Amino acid sequence: MYNKALKREFYLQDTITVAKQLLGKILVIKKNRTLLSARIVETEAYIGDHDPACHAYNKITNRSSTLYEEGGTIYVYFIYGNHYCFNVVTEPKGRGCAVLVRAVEPVEGLDYMIKRRGKTIPIYNLTNGPGKMTQALGIDASFNRKNLFTPSIYIYHPENQPNFEIVTATRIGINVGKEFPYRFYIKNNPFVSKK
């Protein structure tokens, strides 16, 4: 239900806090006839003011301008000529901070995800990476600058959430800012992109 969606205040918190607390939450996307949902199992924090890996680290550009919107805004960008990455903007407007969602565990809409991905075996291959999950969920540039308070896309905190342990690590696929321990994932979850 849409009214379960996390409120704006959740996203206005400190970026590290949001990155950790997003683990275990459910991302819901509603297409015309199709309901997709997936549990977030891996995130990375990108922090504008001191983090050279963040797209908002240098001066504001056309691409990175979405990062300066208010927390709860969706930031989607295209990378390596093939892939989209899905981010959630955090903190108050103007900070340039976001959380990258790197991997999810499918809950509803498996048929749709399998059709979009083609490759189905093993099952965790559907969504265990930033580019893979956006392909499975049908996320593209049209989502950029939208927010997480609409019936067509939102995140909620599930009831009866099982306990899990959070692992903190360094981020993947970047050349600068490697030293920051800004990657978080659910321990022993098979949908995490890399050990």
Place this chain on the structure above:
DNA sequence: TATTCGATGTGCT
């Protein structure tokens, strides 16, 4: 206007 290269995935060795 030209050139570089990236918050990746895939396939081959």
Place this chain on the structure above:
DNA sequence: GCACATCGAATAC
């Protein structure tokens, strides 16, 4: 483990 596809944003000129 390594090469490479692929293209738009950023940067250089």
